[in-house]
Amino acid sequence: MSLDHAISRFVHDGCHLSIGGFTVNRNPMAAVYEIIRQKKRGIHLYAHSNGQGVDELIGGGCVDRLEIAYAGNGRFAPTCVRFRKAVESGELVVEDYSNFQMSLRFTAGAMGLPFLPVKSGIESDIANQWGFKPAARRSDEKIPDLKLCIIDNPFGRWADTTRLVLVPAIEPDVSIIHAQTADSSGTVRIDGLAFTDIEQAKAARHVIVTCETIVDTRQLRKQPERNQLPFFCVDAVVHLPMGAYPTACYGHYDYDPGYLNDYRNYAQNDEHHRNYLDRYIFKTKDHAAFISLQPLHRLNKIKADPDTGYATGLNRL
Amino acid sequence: MSLDHAISRFVHDGCHLSIGGFTVNRNPMAAVYEIIRQKKRGIHLYAHSNGQGVDELIGGGCVDRLEIAYAGNGRFAPTCVRFRKAVESGELVVEDYSNFQMSLRFTAGAMGLPFLPVKSGIESDIANQWGFKPAARRSDEKIPDLKLCIIDNPFGRWADTTRLVLVPAIEPDVSIIHAQTADSSGTVRIDGLAFTDIEQAKAARHVIVTCETIVDTRQLRKQPERNQLPFFCVDAVVHLPMGAYPTACYGHYDYDPGYLNDYRNYAQNDEHHRNYLDRYIFKTKDHAAFISLQPLHRLNKIKADPDTGYATGLNRL
């Protein structure tokens, strides 16, 4: 399936969307740009520590509500710039959790459970301060009535625990992840760290996988231990080389420090950011056209060294 | 560390023990036989569907209490023979759970949680019939006061769920698993299905890993995705070729139908079973001696085909 078709088919205005990756690594950026290009609006977005993808979707005007643990992008943006602007201006409603809590919320969705317990959040304002107010929650059947709840351990002091936080499952309408490898039926292999991508995919009603390489099914099945997602979880597989650019894809390419620094500078100024969107996203017809705008010497520099999986010695200032 | 040292150091009379593997595959049999050889008594044993290992430990007189989901051994013993005898004679107290429940109970222990929720067990006698009675539970701090409990969904009807079963964490004193590969510091790689071995190990206070091969640390670290247990979880690594025999070890050898059929026949008769214990376990000084008692032609027949991981065409009648 082509990316524009997959996005127009599964990502709708107002849908609940989850994207994979973690800050500067393996964000499904091609899909993010296509969502912006298609001018989707009113998205309810979920992520744990997705940095670049979340910030671009917010900057693209696609997101109304965000549930997240961390909106930074490493050294390139200690706090994501468009995220910060949107929250401070009141354009974006945010509900904060911790990284473990968000990962467990996706895990609960993946497991078909309404919640999972966790021992973090007690006494934190994560428990006390709710982004979505109780009345708004009750009127929206796609948001749980409670942000979370704290219970006494029903097993006494078993496991040396007196109180626990229960965090509600996330069941996105659609999750999008970027992998190194898949077959055409949708069996997925991620190399390096998988973050929470697999749980995000399993929790969702629909799953779009973009990938660097499509290989023959038989090849993936020689080492079933290395595959993380079976084909029956996946709705669309899109072959998309450089699909995580400008974030990294372990074994294929590094993040592009030049792009990420430029992006931060554009993002800090509303007019520059509008020009950025216009030039790189709205005026490119697809990801290949977007990639062709990047200076070749920069793309060459981020090619991964096969021994390390990243661009050894890359100037990252 | 040698196996006899690891067992005498970590497995004590009355301890709470968990063993890995599943029915006919990758049971830590060498460790099981060493526990029998050392005449450990009063063990509280946990397993989900471990077949051969559980039955041998029960037959060896080591086990007083058992928490388990399934005590069968495939075609070789639809119900494990010594298990059945011990339950029917009242020598063994059993508490039944489902396979998912047991796996989640180990997962809860691995996660440092007192319980995990699950949607199975409702209306089943698994919820109503307790192997350990409430008074006995309360007087033993190593058993939770409740076998399980059923709660209403605190998030209303979120995730289309009204009621859930909470199953208590298992925190064994020691877990023993058998892996294909480890390094000397204890980083573990299991090929093929890992069953619930990893959760069983993470949940335990002490972990013994027996393995077919010990390799250099650098070799395991070339593909960190394929390792499942980091060294800081492991107390003892024992190099033990054929350590899962007579159960299978994917990629190394198959289960031995001859041994498993003979075992069933011995197990069905108390005197034959005593002779079996005497000949194969008490009179062998270690696993190598035990293996040397097996007919060479049988051992040759179960060698795994490198293409399939099992003994292709093996006569398994």
Add this chain to the structure above:
Amino acid sequence: MADFTLREMMTVVASREIHDGDIVFCGTGISMLAAMAAKHISAPESIIFFETGAIDAQLEEVPMAVSDSRVMLGAAMHGSLSEAFAFMQNPNTGSKVVGILGAAQCDLYGNLNSTVIGDYANPDIRFPGSGGACDVSSFVRRTIVFMQLEKRRFVPRLDYMTSPGWLKGYTSRTAAGLSQGGPSVVITDKAVFRFDEITRKMYLDGCFPDVSRQEVLDNMGFKVDVTREKPVAPPHACELEILRSRCDPQRLILGPS
């Protein structure tokens, strides 16, 4: 009509319940063979799935247990037990799963016992226990039950309910908080039973060739509606051929011919 054993007949009848797109949860033994038969005969796009975490196992040889290394070869992925059961508990994937279960006892509503005969604390006969049966029967869209037709197995009241079926019938299953799925068919060595859409009581769907209705009823400990009985088609020669030559040439599960 080809010669066939009752075990072959049961296997083929069960395989006909499996359709393309179904994810088939298999236990040990005849249920595994039924899934293999379906995949080879009528539902090549069905997916064989084991609780041990092997997904879409290729099964070049028939496994002797769900942990057999033969389930690992050529699978789409290897998960943990928890992951495998989570696929069934998750409604997105669980709604595609068909479970196949056996048991020691079955009642009018398809509730199953695979744990004990007699008192739980002091049993007359101990069986292996739930394994994944309670989980599967609690989660998936529909289950296929395999049973020997005997009076001591088809009982008015289970000694122990391992796996919930339709509980007490009507809407009692969903009212208790279980999934909308439940047992859809009971396949025995003499007859096939299904469940009424409203009452969820078992009824006689059909007798095997050369088996009389009376013979069926004489082997049951409770009464069932017989008004919907229709003949059960015997295995085709080609079904038998594939079952014998492709699925279980050693007759490890089919037993003596």
Add this chain to the structure above:
Amino acid sequence: MADFTLREMMTVVASREIHDGDIVFCGTGISMLAAMAAKHISAPESIIFFETGAIDAQLEEVPMAVSDSRVMLGAAMHGSLSEAFAFMQNPNTGSKVVGILGAAQCDLYGNLNSTVIGDYANPDIRFPGSGGACDVSSFVRRTIVFMQLEKRRFVPRLDYMTSPGWLKGYTSRTAAGLSQGGPSVVITDKAVFRFDEITRKMYLDGCFPDVSRQEVLDNMGFKVDVTREKPVAPPHACELEILRSRCDPQRLILGPS
């Protein structure tokens, strides 16, 4: 005495808090560098651990984020986020973990804010949020806190408590149901603070070379006990050499020299 920047001093001071056998939970930036420095200088048997699931990462080059591909190379294993946090929540492994955290605000009891300045629903300044900080501070044996010493950062009352420290002191932390661990040291660009064993209030442990006690107190929004103050040893030349040449030769985190 060798020339050094305050950032170098902070890094070296933090690295001294790490011992062989510690599993060091690292965030982005200076905390990662402190862990690398400890491993190269004083605690070669410490283990660098990222919430992203990379365990005992070898770190040939300094990562720019905890998800950087540089954390993946040569690790003992790659887990998921949930697995990584579970290692900290599990008391068997969590009791070996030392967390290193930064924040925008810190109070007398080492409670931290990394979420907002102002009202949560309508903030004056929005920060990235907890990430794993709330989890780490809730679970692990002890945490090392990095802060710039400024009045607006050392506040009597947090605008938002992201990560629980000693809460209200004394036994309030364990009474609330949190782990026995808590913040053990706060390392700033001017001084080091620790926490009283009984009251769990922060006290001044020592000022950096050439920093006066008064300068420290002038930059804090609350009073601390100063009676236990002792000098903080500056970095040794060899510590600096390793930090500069082995850990961050590009000065990505150390910044201008």
